[in-house]
Amino acid sequence: MYFQQKHVQKFMDKYKDRARLLISCPDQPGIVATVTTFLYEQGANIVESSQYSTDPEGGTFFLRIEFDAPNISERKEAIEEKFATIAQQFEMKWRLSLHTHMKKVAIFVSKEEHCLLELLWEWQAGELLADFALVISNHEHMREIVESFGIPYYYIPVTKETKQEAEEKQIQLLKEYDIDVIVLARYMQILSPHFVATFPAQIINIHHSFLPAFIGARPYEQAYRRGVKLIGATSHYVTDDLDEGPIIEQDVERVDHKHHVEDLKRIGRMIEKTVLVRALKWHLEDRVIIHENKTIVFR
Template structure:
């Protein structure tokens, strides 16, 4: 094993959320020092409205895998003293990500390409689609595509089949890469893990279907895309990333779609990468992103 691989094996990430008060950073740093850990990256933020404190630490600890449980036990009293919500994750643990897609495959291709280039820290055990069109796209990457047709009459059965696949493949995260089906509240609850969606609009404007046509009809000068966590309320989950591109009166709907695809690919890729690297902390219906 080379030195870089050993560093990954010995590296962990600690996410913390609690009320802001003196001594939080000192207590965490002291605990890690006593355990023999070396902090290699640290980010923190306090929300001014409610004085909620957020922190992300990366640290190296020799023999991390064998010591992870004892480290968590040692940290528990500190967490209780400050009322922390916290998460301790080995950096070497690669999350298992399922991608849901319909006919438009540009976001799917971007994620698969980044994975192939080693720029996305994930394992993709499967792609799920309500159309068979993407089979040729995923085949060169060695990723199986599961075609699950969805109609209004079969939606419940289709979601049950998809949930069964998620459990069978021990999926940690679902990414909706232009999956043009609305997931039911029951599916979201039963899956019980993060779901990231790319919406081809700069939310909260132009929610629902055909946002580029809506934007063109409104004569907008900026179009954008929004990556957000999925909740039961349509297109209303916590936003992870957004971006925009300037357009003008000469741009038709087709031009907006073409330009928008480029924005969508970039926004979704960033949001997914940040989630995989444990850089996103939830704060109600908002996020704190240590990018």
């Protein structure tokens, strides 16, 4: 915990004047010129800029800009008020966020520890700059590990009969902690439509398959029976459609006929934890824009 706090303080000091602007709107001439001129007029210096258009002729335009501006934390609301006129002119969906805003993260986990541990280690090392506010589990297995990092651990058992009651307890906790993002680190429960609707575009899952192949339970067994030559993992936002939400990140590893189910699981665990960390990191850094059932990821 001490080392993580050192990383946070160093980060806060270095980036106290930095902010991020994310935009999506109908593509048309003049968007970049208007936005950059506006930022210049606010005394801003652009340090990173990424853009993409689905089609310059009538498509959707996406823009992510990082910039430094003196005393941005005190001026944020005033800048937002001024920018609103431009946003209306170009029919923008947009958000301005402070680089130093530490998103509050809740981790859900069941019995498997590899994704949880990777998240905790990366967080402790300062690679995931966020407030890991709490861990919720339907088992007691991970309590000692989590509490050793100074993070509160909540055991909420889930059965078919108590699922609704358990989710209400979870939702109450998440609201009390004012959570920004929920990470399902191999949480082996299907969330209800009510739960998903309560936290739209805020739930990140890791699925132990290279989606859209092998949706649902026991994907490694499905992959073994199919005789695949590649296995992978997918991190995506959760929607009501099981394992079909917007994909943030994927990766694969080559396998062959010599690999049995347990081999696939062992290799898969390595892929799962790295894919989940990447997806969360990009989300924390405001590098992901959801468009329909896809994502634009400015790495």
